Amino acid sequence: MPTGVALRDAREQLFAAAERVLLRDGPNALTSRAVAAEAGVAKGVVHRHFTDFDAFLADLVTDRAARVAARGDELAARAGAGDVPGNVAAVLAEVFGPVALSVVALTASRDGLRARLRAARPFGVPVLAEAAEVIAGYLAAERDAGRIAADTDVDVLALTLVGAAHLLYAGRDDRPGDAEVRRIAAASLAPALT
Known part of the structure; x- marks a missing residue:
């Protein structure tokens, strides 16, 4: 996975990647690794912007x-x-x-x-x-x-x-x-x- 990839709006890009995974593979396939891979970033990027994956998911749901x-x-x-x-x-x-x-x-x-x-x-x-x-x-x-x-x-x-x-x-x-x-x-x- 690439590291050091600049994300303009990391939060929205990660949310969009999560939506694509959800739509394509369903809720059980939604992991931080799957979101990172879909967004084309290192897994650590998700954890750099959110305290944990449940926090990411809660923010995604709240935003939607x-x-x-x-x-x-x-x-x-x-x-x-x-x-x-x-x-x-x-x-x-x-x-x-x-x-x-x-x-x-x-x-x-x-x-x-x-x-x-x-x-x-x-x-x-x-x-x-x-x-x-x-x-x-x-x-x-x-x-x-x-x-x-x-x-x-x-x-x-x-x-x-x-x-x-x-x-x-x-x-x-x-x-x-x-x-x-x-x-x-x-x-x-x-x-x-x-």
């Missing part, structure tokens, strides 16, 4: 979850425009992309990682929890706009949508079509739409 959370303002800005089930279905399709599903699988497969993440956030599965928060924020904005019934518990509805979508996406070799995702969104939202 933050990317989901960052979509909240953009989605809330759609309130009052377009079709509510269509807006939600589009976000679900994006949230449940291959990387996010791999990050959720990674979290589920590593006890040390889960423990570290729980110390920072005592509830929910990273990525899925952020998706529920983003959707709840959007649904609250739609409720304020009068397109969702005033008595709707948007937090529970968001959890329902994320749970249903996760079951639709998880464990498949293919991605569900847009119509399948929209069907789940429309059926879940139907009682709340005005």
Whole structure:
């Protein structure tokens, strides 16, 4: 392995390498050696930037979850425009992309990682929890706009949508079509739409 290779943004390059390993080989293949090899750097580079591999994985998961959370303002800005089930279905399709599903699988497969993440956030599965928060924020904005019934518990509805979508996406070799995702969104939202 090369040593002394300059990395512009070591953290992001290592995260990108980890994603490639996750997508190609699954969570069980994700090791510091595999990440270093994928990034084309010495194994010590991972440990130079992170206290241990679980710290690296926790930062990776936290970073990818933050990317989901960052979509909240953009989605809330759609309130009052377009079709509510269509807006939600589009976000679900994006949230449940291959990387996010791999990050959720990674979290589920590593006890040390889960423990570290729980110390920072005592509830929910990273990525899925952020998706529920983003959707709840959007649904609250739609409720304020009068397109969702005033008595709707948007937090529970968001959890329902994320749970249903996760079951639709998880464990498949293919991605569900847009119509399948929209069907789940429309059926879940139907009682709340005005």
